[in-house]
Amino acid sequence: MAKQLNEKNSVFIFDTTLRDGEQVPGCQLNTIEKIQVAQSLESLGVDIIEAGFPISSPGDFNSVIEISKSVTWTIICALTRAIEKDIDIAAESLQYAKRKRIHTGIGTSPYHIKYKFNSTQDEILERAVASVKYAKKYVEDIEFYCEDAGRTDNVYLARIVEAVIKAGAKVVNIPDTTGYCLPEEYGAKIKFLMDNVKGIQNVILSTHCHNDLGMATANTISGIINGARQVEVTINGIGERAGNTSLEEVVMIIKSHKELNIGTNINTKHIYPISRMISSLMNMPVQPNKAIVGRNAFAHSSGIHQDGILKNRENYEIIDPKDIGIDNNIIALTARSGRAALKYRLNILGIELSQKKLDDIYEEFLKLADYKKNINDDDILMLAGKDRTESNRIRLEYLQVTSGVGILPVASICLNIAGEKFEAAASGNGPVDAAIRAVKQIIHRQMVIQEFLIQAINKGSNDVGKVHMQVKYNDVNYYGFAANTDIVAASVEAFIDAINKFVE
């Protein structure tokens, strides 16, 4: 059970992922998926879930019913127009909700009044009041939205807000529907209402900001600073057009800026998992540089930053990734990385090197990174392995293979074993088989290849092939690894790498 928020220094988190978020083309969810999302939102700690617009379709109506049954303490909210039939259907869809809210409203800007409704300010005010009174028949908790409040004159807006409060609205939503307001302007709008509307102290003002000019989060924070105590947000900022204010951004701003002295009920450790869940259910990738939840939000790729992070995380991170449910930040190895990052990754892989060897590998690393852009653990192991093979007891001196269509593959090989050279030749059912048989003619042990995996590092015919091999000897498995542009050579080197682990 969430703590009861004290409105003075707490903000209610109203999540509209399942309503405004779901309006995104291609993001529609089925009822089962919506229940899954709603339950995760409840675990995250949101105070209100806007579950749908029940008049819009039988499927949406049914989803609100099922979501209402499946959550415990979170308020379930259904959206309507200022139309009696919408409100009737919304009330019916909320019949099983333990705590319920109807969110009704109408456009208040000159654009909407003239071009959507062909109406007048007075008529719109009357419809607003009537809708709140009508919804009151069903539930106590009524929220009213003044659609396009961002472009609505403040004096008229104050009139409408005062009238709907008088009619019984408990929460009044001031949407910047088109994402037009500047943060200062939006904050001033909220302050104007706080200062000029009779009865405002008895209700909660809510923000609902769209991101058309990339200002949704800034506007929402400006709203909070000026007195709004509910924020309407979505996971990953999804929503109509350029999206809504993102939940994760607002919550982490509030958490990071202690001087705001504002609290929420959100358990921030659930943020990343739910972000992934929404992205995957809605088939909507999160942009890599998205604040808080983007793939790169905690990835450090340049040497100076990596060195700084490794010395003290706070040099370059204002949020601990663990706080949002990410285990660790990412030290991405690229051609811009320095020795500190390379050494860190090698250490994680269990490889400790002298400064001289690190310097040598770093040179190789830079050449590979210029070619490959992103260096992964296999690459690092390969680079470190190159160094390791120099001290191996058995080394490949040369390999020659003849193969083709219609001829028997034959391999001749020379191994250097502790400084002494041994040669052999063999045929096989393919070039790799021939080469492995040739090795076995020199090293007479009962060795069985259990697993053999060849992968290309990049794509393309000029690629480096990586080979992982598992070789059983004396009932013990040994692992070999090699990489080479010649996949037969890589296979033989991986076989020899494994053998080196058990020969004295």
Ligand SMILES: CC(=O)SCCNC(=O)CCNC(=O)[C@H](O)C(C)(C)COP(=O)(O)OP(=O)(O)OC[C@H]1O[C@@H](n2cnc3c(N)ncnc32)[C@H](O)[C@@H]1OP(=O)(O)O
């Ligand atoms: C800003 C927002 O995000 S609001 C939420 C947006 N979500 C949706 O639109 C939900 C999905 N919508 C729907 O399923 C449909 O549009 C419905 C069921 C709501 C309405 O469908 P229809 O009856 O076919 O109407 P249509 O969509 O063509 O037009 C909307 C009508 O609602 C009216 N309307 C729009 N907003 C409001 C409002 N807040 N209050 C009262 N009437 C409104 C319009 O003026 C128009 O009426 P008109 O045809 O008399 O001019």
Ligand SMILES: CC(C)C(=O)C(=O)O
């Ligand atoms: C219905 C309202 C709240 C809305 O979505 C908007 O104005 O953007």
